[in-house]
Amino acid sequence: MTSIPATLLWCLSAGTAAAVVMIFFLVRMRQGTQALRRHLATAEARSSAAERGHTELAAQLRATEDELRHLAEARLPDLATSLAHPHVTVRGLRDPRFTGTDVDRALTAAMDQLTQAVGKERTRVDEAAQATMRGATTTIQALLYRLQTLLQEMQHRYDDQAVAQDLLQADFLNEQALRRVQTTGVVCGAWPGLTREDSHLADLVVGAMSRLRGYERVQVSNLLRDPVGVVARAVEPVAIALTELLANALHHSHHELPVAVTLQQGNRGASVIVDDYGIGMHADEIAYATRLLSGGEQVLLTELGDPPRSGFAAVGQLVRQYGFTVHVESSPYGGVRAVIYIPGDPLLTLLDETAQPMSAMAPLPPQMLHAHSTPLGVPTGVSGGMSQSLSGGAPSPEPVAATPTAVGPAAAAPAAGAGHTPARAPEAEPARTPEPAPAYTPEAEPAHAPDSASDDGLPRRRRRRPVGEPERPLPRTEPVAERSPEESATRWAALQSGTLSGRAEAEYRTPRPEGNDQG
Numbered sequence: 001m002t003s004i005p006a007t008l009l010w011c012l013s014a015g016t017a018a019a020v021v022m023i024f025f026l027v028r029m030r031q032g033t034q035a036l037r038r039h040l041a042t043a044e045a046r047s048s049a050a051e052r053g054h055t056e057l058a059a060q061l062r063a064t065e066d067e068l069r070h071l072a073e074a075r076l077p078d079l080a081t082s083l084a085h086p087h088v089t090v091r092g093l094r095d096p097r098f099t100g101t102d103v104d105r106a107l108t109a110a111m112d113q114l115t116q117a118v119g120k121e122r123t124r125v126d127e128a129a130q131a132t133m134r135g136a137t138t139t140i141q142a143l144l145y146r147l148q149t150l151l152q153e154m155q156h157r158y159d160d161q162a163v164a165q166d167l168l169q170a171d172f173l174n175e176q177a178l179r180r181v182q183t184t185g186v187v188c189g190a191w192p193g194l195t196r197e198d199s200h201l202a203d204l205v206v207g208a209m210s211r212l213r214g215y216e217r218v219q220v221s222n223l224l225r226d227p228v229g230v231v232a233r234a235v236e237p238v239a240i241a242l243t244e245l246l247a248n249a250l251h252h253s254h255h256e257l258p259v260a261v262t263l264q265q266g267n268r269g270a271s272v273i274v275d276d277y278g279i280g281m282h283a284d285e286i287a288y289a290t291r292l293l294s295g296g297e298q299v300l301l302t303e304l305g306d307p308p309r310s311g312f313a314a315v316g317q318l319v320r321q322y323g324f325t326v327h328v329e330s331s332p333y334g335g336v337r338a339v340i341y342i343p344g345d346p347l348l349t350l351l352d353e354t355a356q357p358m359s360a361m362a363p364l365p366p367q368m369l370h371a372h373s374t375p376l377g378v379p380t381g382v383s384g385g386m387s388q389s390l391s392g393g394a395p396s397p398e399p400v401a402a403t404p405t406a407v408g409p410a411a412a413a414p415a416a417g418a419g420h421t422p423a424r425a426p427e428a429e430p431a432r433t434p435e436p437a438p439a440y441t442p443e444a445e446p447a448h449a450p451d452s453a454s455d456d457g458l459p460r461r462r463r464r465r466p467v468g469e470p471e472r473p474l475p476r477t478e479p480v481a482e483r484s485p486e487e488s489a490t491r492w493a494a495l496q497s498g499t500l501s502g503r504a505e506a507e508y509r510t511p512r513p514e515g516n517d518q519g
Contacts, residue, residue: 138190138193141185
């Protein structure tokens with residue numbers, strides 16, 4: 001048997017070991033290759049996910065950029081416009097996928113901050129504008145009062161009828177300018193500018209009428225049971241509010257249609273109801289007017305329109321400051337009904353008609369008309385400040401209408417809040433100590449007789465004379481310096497009656513002014 005050489009055995013052993021080593025490394029290489037493949041697949045998956053994330057991030061970034069561009073180009077301008085015009089709708093997000101996200105919350109916070117900043121700046125600018133207007137209107141108002149006083153002095157100085165007519169027309173135009181300036185000043189927070197004494201509510205209505213063009217269309221029914229008066233501090237504010245409501249009614253109704261004013265007395269206050277037969281107001285207009293008249297919030301000048309309609313805004317300011325209320329609604333006559341309610345506490349008082357009678361221009365309450373129709377020798381009087389009629393105070397069912405032609409700027413008595421200076425009162429006579437009045441008869445006070453017609457067909461109302469005082473004839477023409485106060489008052493009354501035709505002619509020749517609030 002042939003033996004295997006040792007050398008061959010060693011070679012076989014070495015080859016076997018080398019084969020084992022090669023097999024081991026081959027296995028390890030395969031395992032490494034598989035691991036590398038797995039790692040490569042994972043890297044590829046991660047790369048794909050990163051690429052997808054980058055694509056999504058780029059799309060989201062582009063969407064955010066578009067949303068920011070939409071905010072700057074659309075939403076912010078809408079927001080700025082809506083701050084001045086609340087009916088404008090502000091557009092929302094362009095991409096609804098951002099709803100409720102951090103982007104939505106961030107954009108909403110930015111819009112809220114812009115709203116607050118714009119609101120503060122508008123308020124600051126408006127306050128500065130109001131301060132400027134307040135100072136200017138106060139100065140102009142003082143100058144117009146001086147002009148009014150000068151015109152009244154000229155009316156007393158000159159006896160020529162043509163000159164008197166021109167002076168009355170100038171005084172009427174000055175009165176309208178004064179009303180515009182006064183209303184603007186009140187809107188800007190200015191004081192009304194006048195302090196008066198306690199005045200009859202009916203006289204306030206006549207005074208408000210005398211400040212307006214077209215006053216002859218106003219028909220007043222005085223249904224007050226008692227001599228109701230407004231306390232001194234509220235006389236001018238109530239007169240301003242009445243003037244603006246009457247101006248609104250006159251402007252927005254046909255020039256041939258009347259405006260009905262009714263004075264009513266309740267248990268806790270008195271009301272003045274203004275009804276027109278005009279074009280009326282829509283629901284949104286009534287809501288806007290109610291917001292202005294409530295006086296519950298500050299109104300900016302920019303909210304009053306162009307040109308600004310400041311009447312209701314001025315009334316709202318006075319409502320907030322003095323405590324009366326104003327309500328507007330659709331009138332049963334097709335137009336607008338405005339109601340001013342004046343609470344008895346603390347704005348009303350009862351006046352003594354003997355010491356402070358109503359103006360001759362004011363409409364009489366039903367019980368006074370009933371008293372004037374009583375038989376001779378039957379007395380009437382005032383008991384405890386409450387007016388009493390012979391029939392127990394029962395009001396007459398027939399309303400009392402104010403004589404249209406008896407109302408004018410020169411006819412309103414300032415003691416009743418109708419004018420602006422004491423020189424305006426036609427009954428301006430020295431104070432007398434009241435004496436016991438005799439029993440009232442129709443002949444004792446012919447000033448309340450029915451209106452008589454003048455030569456030119458216009459009605460006239462005679463001035464009221466204190467009860468018991470004999471009628472004085474008109475004085476002859478003489479120098480002004482030699483006239484007594486009584487004679488001057490009589491001449492002034494005659495001058496007013498003689499210039500009614502001139503005022504009516506001026507009314508039709510001058511164009512009608514624009515209205516304030518309605519429509």
